[in-house]
Amino acid sequence: MRIHFIAIGGAVMHNLAISLAEQGHQVSGSDDQIVEPSKSRLKKAGLLPVKVGWFPEKISEDIDAVIVGMHAEVDNPELAKAQELKIKIYSFPAFIYEQSVQKTRVVIAGTYGKTTIMSMIMHVLKKLGRDFDYLVGAKLEGFDSLVKLTTHNKIILLEGDEYYASPIDHRSKFHLFHPNIALISGVEWNASRSNISEEDYFLQFETFIDTIVNKGTLIYNKDNQVLREIVEETFDCKINRHGYKLPEYSINKGVTYLHLGEEKIPLQVFGKLNLSNIAGAYTVCEWLGVKRVEFYEAIKDFRSSIRYLEFVASDDESVVYQDFNYSPYKLRTSIHAVKEQFPDQSLVTIVELNPYDALDKNFLATYSSSLDESDYAVVLVNKDAIKEKNVLISNLEEDIKQVFNHRNFTFLTDVISLESYLESFKSLSFNLLFMVSPNHNSINIVNFADKFLKNE
Template identity: 70%
Template sequence: MRIHFIAIGGSIMHNLAINLAEQGHQVSGSDDQIVEPSKSHLLAAGLLPKELGWFPEKLDENVDAVILGMHADKDNPELLKAQELGVKIYSFPEFVYEQSVDKTRVVIAGTYGKTTITSMVMHVLKKLGKQFDYLVGAQLEGFDDLLQLNPENKLIIIEGDEYFASSIDRKSKFLDYKPNIALISNIDWDHFKTVIAEEEYYKQFEDFIRSIVPKGALIYNKDDAKTREVVERTMDIKINRHGYKLPEYTINKGVTYLHVGEEKIPLKVFGKHNLSNIAGAFTVCEWLGVKRDEFFNAIQDFKSSIRYLEFVASQNGSVVYQDFAHTPGKLRSSIHAVKEQFPNQALVTIIELNAYDSLDQNFIHAYSGAMDESDFAVVFVNTSLIKEKNIEIDKLIHSLSVAFNHRSFQVITQLSDLEVFLETFKSGGYNLLFMSSNNYNGVNMTSFADKFLRNF
């Protein structure tokens, strides 16, 4: 096939383009912005466009298919040309489904936890020598790419995204996959992080359940009230349903042990979210024919999906973790997980908030009490990223202090000041948890951990 990518520089898009070229398809693409690592990957594959921009002349009647990325607007000149020619236009989820129609499709969805559960399932299957395709939204340890499509494989593991498929396909990406086995980890609408209205957001998950193939399986987190509510709306359809719950566990000397019958399985991860995710991953693997002993032997050395209570460094009895925070509840639960794991250590928590969100009073007041369990709380707002120069820093600091209402609280607004804080804080007896939803703008976590740990 001759396939053209509109917005080839996207993280999934460029991985899909490279994969299809490796299969022998004739691949071309355009974009008006391509950044690393996409740029280097496309260059190495011989697929990097010679110049940035949109070039309708690249499309003619010999193009078999166009794959449209989210970055391309509905008035994109190449898209308009493809529509004029009558070329088949896919979003990448539509195309992945078409390439996987004869495979067993496992789709893992949820507001959060889906990357971790997906990576757990993939980790286990890989350790057991199983062959499978996959599609994930973040780089995972042990896997070189975000996507693999191999015509020979009979199974695909997909991280299901609930957001729009493309500018001309305004339904959730996960609705295109039509899973044989689906999992929902939780459903938590956040009006600060989604453009989808609340009821529509919940409806997308109901539609996702209804997209499961007849006699397929739904695996869901019974501990999550909103998930249970959505599942109950779909009792009219004939699918298998299997709920999972937080398993029993104990913590001894900084190690979490999962209770499996009479056995206690030591883990390299901790926290209730991770343990719940293991229960979900186990249920998926059971449906795929993995035996109980095989799963728990394989999961013992699973470390973390990217940036979920991810170990960074340790020294002199202090440990540094990084984590991804996108809701006050997630911040609260991650702090609790570290405190539960290390009850005899004090905790410094630093959360990096989006600079513009921090100016919204409704946004910051949602974080009231979220850091109460941390012994020392720091909010980092990189005000240098705010284009407007009339920001009243003192007013911003005051509003954050009032909102968080923490006994040992500090607001830092410059990266250099954050470095000074870490260099001067006496880390003896403290652990550090650094959380962000901003991809750590300007922050080198290894360097920051070193600054914190060396001032013992």
Template identity: 65%
Template sequence: MRVHFIAIGGSVMHNLAISLAKLGHQVTGSDDQIVEPSKSKLIEAGLYPEEIGWNADKITEDIDAIILGKHAAADNPELLKAQELNIKIYSFPEFIYEQSKEKIRVVIAGTFGKTTITSMIMHVLKKMEKDFDYVIGAKIEGFESLIRLTSTARIILIEGDEYYASSIDAHSKFHYYHPNIALLSNISWDSFNMEISEEDYYRQFRDFIYTIVPKGTLVYNKEDANVVKVVNETKELKINRHGYKLPAYTINKGVTYLHNDGQDIPLLVIGRQNLSNIAGAYTVCEWLGIRRTDFYEAIKDFKSSIRYLEFVKSEGGSVVYQDFAHTPAKLRSSIHAVKEQFPLQKLLTVIELNPYDVFEGDKLSLYCRSMNEADYAVVFVNKNSIKEKNIILNEIVAKIKDTFQHPKLDIFLDITELKDFLESFDSQGVNSLFMTSNNYAGANVLTFADKFLSRRDKKSE
């Protein structure tokens, strides 16, 4: 089959292109910008376009299928030419379904946690030496690609994205997968970053349940009120329903132990959300035929997905974590998770805010007192990323201070000043949590950890 990718440079799209080429398909692609790591991987696979940009002449009648990336606009010249020639056009999820019709499709959905749950299941199946394909949204330890697509694996795990399929298709991506087993972890509409109404957002998940194949299985978090409400609205469906809840656990000397059949199972992950994720992952694995004892033996050495309450470094009793900050609610829950794990130690939390979250509407107000459980709080806004030169930096500082209302709050607009602060901070008896949805002006969090841990017990020096 000859396949052409419009917007081949996307993180998931380039992985799919490489997978199809390995299966023997003839693959080409275009994009107006391709950055690392996509660029190097496409070059290595021999799939990097000869020229960057869109060219309608690349679209010819001998192409069997077009795969349209979300990045490509509806008026893309290659797309328009493909439509003119009546070439079959797939969105990414449509194509994945076409390639997995004969497989057991396991789709993990929810507002958050789906990457972690999917990676937990992948971790267990790999340790059990089970053959499976997968589609996941972020790189995880032990797996080189975001996609594995073969002709042999009987199972495919798919991270189900609720956002629209392509520029010409407003359906949610996860509506195309038609799962045999679906998991719904949580539903949380947040005005902070949602572009659709709360009613429409909930409807997407209700419609997702209706896409489960007849006599398929829905695994759901019965402690999430929004999930339960949506599940109850689909009672007439002839599917299996299996609820899960937070398992019993204790924390001892910074290690979380799950209680299971009289055994205490030590974990490498922390936080109630991760424990709930483990319960969901176990329930899915149970439906896939994995024994309870085998699951819990395998999950012991699971490490957090990249940048999701991820352990960075420890020294002298102080521990450094990093996490992905996408909403004020996530900031609160991550701070609570670290404080619950280490109740006798103080916590320094550093969050990087996008400058436009500070400027736009009332977004910043949602952060009101969101860091109060942390003993020390730092907010970083990279002044170099502010394009509007008329912005008065002092006003930014004042606005942040008034919003967070933290008694020990420091605000930095320059990355060098933030590094100097961390290096001078006395970390004796203090843990740290770094949260961002950006990249700290390109700085490596490990560098922050080294600076934070470098000056300990200054009073004894």
């Protein structure tokens, strides 16, 4: 096939373009901005456009398919030309579905945890020597690309989300995959992060369940009350339903053990979210024919590779972890996980807030008392991350202090002050948790971990 990508520089788009070119398809593309690592990877594959920008003359009748990314606008001139010539236009999820219609499609969805569960399943299958195709939302350790799409593999793992499929297709991406096996890790509505109502947000997941193929399987987290209610609304669907729950576990000398009858499985990860994710990953693998003993032997050495309670550094007495601050719920559960794992050590938590979010009082209010379980709390709103000169954050301090209402609280507006703060904890044997903003991370985690630990 001859395939043209509009917005080829996107994270998934450029990976898909490279994968298709490796299969022998004739691939071209355009974009008005291509940054690293997309630029280098496209150049190495011989797919980097000679010039940035949109060029309608690239669209001709001999093109078999156009794949359009979300970065393109509705009035994109290349898109308009493709529509004029009546060329088949796909969003990337629609294209991937068409290419995998003969495969067993496993779709992992949920407000949180989906990338972690994907990485767990991929880790186990790889260790067992089982080949598979995949689409994942973040770079994972042991995998070179976000996309693998072949003609021979019988299984494809797909990370599905509820965002628009393309500028001209406002269906949710995960509505287009029609899974044979679907997992939902949990559903949580966040007013400050959602551009749709709570009712409409939950409806996206109800519709997702409706897209599971006849006699397919839904695997869902029974510990999530909202999700249980959504599942109950879909009992007319002729599918299998398999719920999972947080497994039994114990912690001994900083190691979490999963209880399987009399056996205790030592893990490299910890925290209730990770343990719940393991239960979900196991259930998916079980439906794919993986034996119980195979799964738990393979999961022993799994380490998070997407910054969910990811180990950064340690010395003989302290340990540093990093995590993404997606929501107040995520913040609370991550703090609880570290405190539960190391109950005899004090914890310092650094929370980075996006400056533009922090200026929204409704957003701030959702974080009320969310740092309570940490012994020391710091909120960083980095003034250097603000582009507009007229945006002032100096008057935020009192609002933020009042919202978090923490006994040992510090508010900082630059990384130099954070460096000095961290150095004051040297040799105190405290642990440190960085909760960084997913889109505005201004912290060099490794360097700051060195400032915190007692050894330079």
